[in-house]
Amino acid sequence: MSAPPNPTGAAGRRLAALAEGWRVYRADRGGLFGLAVLSLVVVLALLAPVLTPPAELDVTRAGGAPLRPPSAENWLGTDESGRSVLLLTWWGARMSLLVGLSAAVLSMLIGTVVGLVAAHFGGWVSTLLLRLTDFFLVLPALVLAIALSTVLSRGVLTIVLAIGVTSWPQTARLVRAQTLTVETRPYIERARALGGGHRHLLGKHVLPAVLPLVFATTTLTVASAIIAESTLSFLGLGDPAMISWGSMLKSAMDTGAVTAGAWWYLLPPGLGIAVVVLSFTLCGRVLETVLNPRLRGERR
């Protein structure tokens, strides 16, 4: 007798909305390309321990001669210790993706919380948080990241922290602007008149409206986080025991691969960074157009 919330109906509509989003996404070739490349890279990175022998990464057990150009045996040549560059690049993808994703998630969390709180509460809270955001915004991110990774112990966590802490201000600004817009809508006033507290307003109305935007930005942040990770590793601030694309480039520099003309040692990690960053950017752009219909006409 009583009217049930009819979950199938609502869920069905949401599914339909999702399908519509996918239809728009699919129409963009660049986005599809990015998605395909990313899926391939992620699957390969995840399967690396299964498909390749980790022992080959051990310098003491490396089979080949040092700094050999590509051959039938080592498709992408060898590094200064005789390890296969193909294998190194393959394993380096794991580290780059891991650091890129976790740093982006960290920056998204900080940025969203700061942006929401600053916009919702206003007053001195907002002033304080915005000045803090401005401070981080004008600070040269690389210098801060270097300072952080020298103070903290070296390692993956430090790099993630250093990148996350320096890349959140853009997200915070964006979330604040969006929150301010959403909060002027009459349904916020209505929820307030119904007796809803801050948690209800933020959780039920503001956050769901802001989240799509946050996801789109995060995809773009991943790209810059991967670059930041490579930069920091290249500067020698990463964990020396872990292989990443940045640390590969660093050892190539250190061991004179550049002067020796060992292009096969430099190109794979460099191209890896370029391709993954490009794919994330492509996906992020298309995701933005899917979530913000106003951009659709212009980008086609």
Added chain:
Amino acid sequence: MTPILRLDGVSVTYRGEDGPHRAVVDANLTLRPGATLGLAGESGCGKTSLALAVLRLLPRSARVDGTILLDGHDIERLTWGELRAARWTSASVVFQGAMHALNPVRTVAEQIAEPIRLHSPERPAAARVRARVTELLEQVELPGARRDAYPHELSGGQRQRVMIAMALACDPRLIIADEPTTALDVVVQAQVLALLRRLVSERGIALLMISHDLSVLAASCRCLGVMYRGRLVEEGPARQLVATPEHEHTRALAAAFPTIGDEGSRYPGAGEPGESAGGVRGSLLAAEGVSVEFGDRYRNRVRAVRDVDLEVMGDEILALVGQSGSGKTTLARTLLGLCPPNAGTVYYEGRPLATSGRELRAFRGSVQLVLQDPTGALNPKHTVYEAVAEGLRVHGCADDEAVRVREALEAAELRPAEEFTARFPHELSGGQRQRVVIAGALVLRPRVLVADEPVASLDATVRGEILALLLRLRRERGLSALVITHDLGLAWNIADRVAVMRSGEIVETGPVERVLTEPRHDYTKELLAAVPSFEGSVS
């Protein structure tokens, strides 16, 4: 004499994603020089499409069939250059919403001069343009000193005058005015309409005026046309059409603009105490000496509400009327506890309003808000069920949620409730959305409903239904209501008592029959005089 405008079997069709949509179907019109025609109709009836088709201003997705003769020329055959010349010199447009139609970074004098410069064969002398702009400003009764003002420095009525001055700039023979007074309040509306009337009669310009408000048209046009779903359903002299409407849609439009003082315009049950009265007859919600101040961006203190006493009794509908900016909404927000007063106290059932979270929340369960724009008042991502249940969830009464949501929806006349629960707001009509908002308020079983312009954004036919619903809720549930409105006709329709507000002060309070028929305060008289009425129509 050739007619200035002739429409012969004009249809406008929009190409849409779900097939073609016919906005205007087979419209025939003739407008002679000096004639005035008002086109009335609800939103989406095609009246704006028809008007824009005259100057070929429609978007590319629109196709126009039939012939439109402007000054004897078929506008479909005009070359681009001829069309540009025709725009503004033969016919000009006063657009809806003067704030958005004016360029915010240029002074009004520059903007009025723009069409003059564009339509002169050679570059006109600066002094001549200047003189012409001054002349135009005089004609629309704007002081010459305002010529160097930017649009944001002008009031709504002044901006609308600037728009009219722009329309007059090239001495057109036809002016198309699209909802010229919609965003203005009654007093300013009356001034703008008087200005248009004077210009039309002095200069023999033809006027095609579009509005959803039949009384505005009747007050300024000799002939009226009523559009319904793209068709011109009725046409005739204003007086006759209003007095003896033939089409039922015309009747609905006319009924939405009641004649104040006419007993027949009072809704049945208005002004009579309810039978099943929920109990108390005494004061439910009251403000005593309430003042509210805001700091504007220049750190000046603005007193939005000054020392106001107001009482909402049990089982009554109180209308709070006033012009925009008079502080009515601020007072309502203060009564709801959404905006703390700087002085004075708000009482609910004789007790001062709590300031702590828990008691305030309990209070908000019994005094509920209905907002002006139902489209904005519903979160587009929530279903009807979620929107109505929101209040219950906030107040933690989750036990019989589904039953209470259903009851509330049926009380708001959304029947059968099951059909609506899973829908999203964008799938509903404007009237249905407002009913959902009302259901969302009713679900908490409130004692008082504060409704801020509850029908201002709704069409004429829906307006009557929502007002009848408010009355029925009072009769059956003893639900008191504080209705905030700029529309004196609405107060006459349903209210028991009226409070008139000006610049933050209540200037007159009393029973509707007394205040609206024998006003004592000058301001009330001024408001009443400004209400467009059919008696004032040009004959």
